[in-house]
Amino acid sequence: MGTESTQAPAESAVHVVLLASPGAGHILPVAELARRVVARGAGVTATLVTYTNFSSADHSSTLASLPPSVSTAVLPEVPLDDLPAEARIETRIFTVVKRALPQLRDLLLSLLEPPGPGVAAFIPDLLCPWAFEVSMELSVPGYLFCTTNLMALSCILHVPELDRTTTCEFRDLPEPVRLPGCVPLRGVELLDPIQDRSDPAYRLMVELGKNQLLADGFIVNTFDAMEHETLVAFKELSDKGLYPPAYAVGPFVRSSSGGEADKHSCLRWLDEQPDGSVLYVCFGSGGTLSNEQTAELAAGLEASGRRFLWVVRFPSDKDRSASFFGRSRGEANSPINYLPEGFVERTTATGLTVPEWAPQVEILNHRAVGGFLSHCGWNSTLEAVAAGVPTLAWPLYAEQRMNAVMLSERAGLALRPRADSCGEDEVVPREEVAAVVRELMAGKKGAAAREKARELRETAAKAWAQDGPSRRAFDAVAGKWKQAERAG
Template sequence: MLCPAALAVGKEMGLPGTTTCECRDLPEPVLLPGCVPLHGADLLEPLQNRSDPVYQLMIDLGRDYLLAEGFIVNTMDALEHETLLAFKELSDKGAYPPAYAVGPFTRRRSADSDEVKHSCLRWLDNQPDGSVLYVSFGSGGTLSTVQTAELAAGLEASGQRFLWVVHHPNDKDSSAAYLGTAATDADPLSYLPDGFVERINGTGLLVPLWAPQVEILNHVAVGGFMSHGGWNSTLETVAAGVPMVAWPLYAEQRMNAVILSSDRVGLALWERPPLGKDGAVVPREEVAALVRELMEGEKGAAARKKAGHLRDEAEIASAPGGPQDRALAVVAGMISLHQKSHGE
């Protein structure tokens, strides 16, 4: 959501602050210092259409960010090294307030206990190491009815083991489950294709609405994650060392997918939809091919190796006295100095 603040960078670089087309129609990628090139269609939806009432709000928010004395960012150097370096250079020149990479902050795993262990974890206990694809689109992500059916068929056709957290489909809003706005008494499994539940018995597990994600990602049986690519889920999969198939749905998730699938990070498999095909249904054949590539293919093996490296870097970053502690110490010192200067 910091993209509107790029106007300040553009001004410093002598670039015009306006365009003659919508962001989504820009002929060339958007190049921000230290960032992976972004297509206009990768940006937040309100920024793609200047007639959107939220567009001006986003621009104003971007400018207001410049009033901050610093940004506390839940990330780490190994994940966004070039971006953090470029941001520091711009901050040193006075273009931006400084950014402090204090991540990765993620929820800790619960202590193992057979009495409180979720049934899906007990199912994972009986699966081979690294054999299960975990499928979840977060607490808010929803697929259309048709896409839900195609995803189910693709998972079945892939021949891979999977654990899928199933939400109710929604044909109008890809974030309909966010904050419970899609609440219904219907069983989400009832929307799946006829006979699907019975056919995948033994190779797949369906969990309605919620599952303990951190514990699942850190289970030895899990070898991949099909995710919407929200930042919390991204950091949780980084901390667990699990590679991803990115399936962005809303908010900044498209930008996350670009970064995570880039050569720079290499954690996720994702292909940008062809021009004009955003929102199109991903057919079962493509779903199956993506799943097999992640779990068995060369690209999946490369992503798995990168995921392991990022997990090691996350442990280093969050170790006592490590980069996370040092960044937080700087922030604490800045706050303390501010309080003293104001007699608080």
């Protein structure tokens, strides 16, 4: 079969297989979904399948923390030598997914054939819908797990139609794109990998949108209060048979890291700061700034006079997602060395810079943190929502510009630098950084966003209560798996 697996699942009434694409933004929420699947009732087990390509030590620790009723399987590495060095991360991921389909088929067959536990449902994540080819061949019900929001999923599903009805680059569209129940989006705010029709990633994104329609349903990491209008509009389309049904089962938020996180020096530094006074600055596991933007951000933070905690990563002038698969640097080197000369010394009284990683959930929930300068990745967004912290939106890649629009224009949770900042080649100047940081932390707009964040924190906490909307949605889709198992 060519796969490595651990903790072979015991014979059970219901067994579910989940498939996670590479990257922390996908592994973490899929692992959380697996936990919730097996926690639903006795006799429910799961297998979480990942890829050898682009795996990391962080992924291994996430998988190791899963309960015993979740087994794991790793699909063997597939060659990527023929891809050009400049291939986008989406192209790399989609190529891995497509080339590993034979090994995935072998794995599912081994679970379906006696004495295997059977497969009541197959759940690939957002970037793996090509895998439905295998589950459909084997007559296994398939559900797509959307690790981001329903607006982004709606956009991906609409990409084939946009491709068919337009010829220009999307940034040149004369009118905004209006998706049902969603905030209008300018062409430049659409998904990052469709912004260049000549790039191979563009054609793969068209395929992605078509293949996602093969799902029996969409399990979405969002919740009603966050996207109520979008959910209502999507249900109308589903009821008409245009889309499979969507189940809003979020928010999935990491629990406290414990251990290493509890000992992190930045938490001790936060303990010494006044309530709500610190701006947390982090661009997620993959977000990367250019050298020039790093210098302007540093100068702006310094000029703002506000307290900050900045997780600094190595800059890149070529790729805003350069950290997505990790970086191999000598231990003697540190991203702090790429900050402007004297910056760390000059800001000792107000700021703290941390290289590479910090315990984000603990930081966002600390009493001293009053704002989050974020790339608007969906995991980070939900973690900020769960903590009741407003955002300064600084999108970089993937669907992050769309998230920034939603957070600022509909949810009221975020402030943004001027409208054309954070663009493809735009550099946000230090003066703009300083102004928007001051506004978020001490201005009227920041106070309004903070109040909205507190309100949404309350509704997020209730989503998974005993009769909460997310729990009801999860029970509805999980009930279908049991029916499928009995029918089988």
